[in-house]
Amino acid sequence: MEITLKQAQTDVDTWIKTVGVRYFSELTNMAVLTEEVGELARIMARKYGDQSFKESDKNKNMADEMADVLWVLLCLANQTGVDLTDALQKNFEKKNSRDAERHKNNEKLQ
16 A cells, blocks of 8 residues: 555544644654664664674664654654645755756766
């Protein structure tokens, strides 16, 4: 089953209001987002970087950690009135106009 960003925002909102009781404050969720990104970074550093896995890291699932990051981002979007579908579309427009030739002309990327 595919899910749109709009549906994801709605589903998270419904879950929060029925199972989760209420949203954490925006500042708390920002801290939680940072924590979740850190957990993802830990896995990335061990899988693709120079660090080795500790025993406690071996059962961590990178996809699940990415989903945790997305979940909290969806919460923050809901709390602050951001429509992520609209925001992402506008971001693509910005990147396509601002960066149309920028990366092609970057010697470091050749």
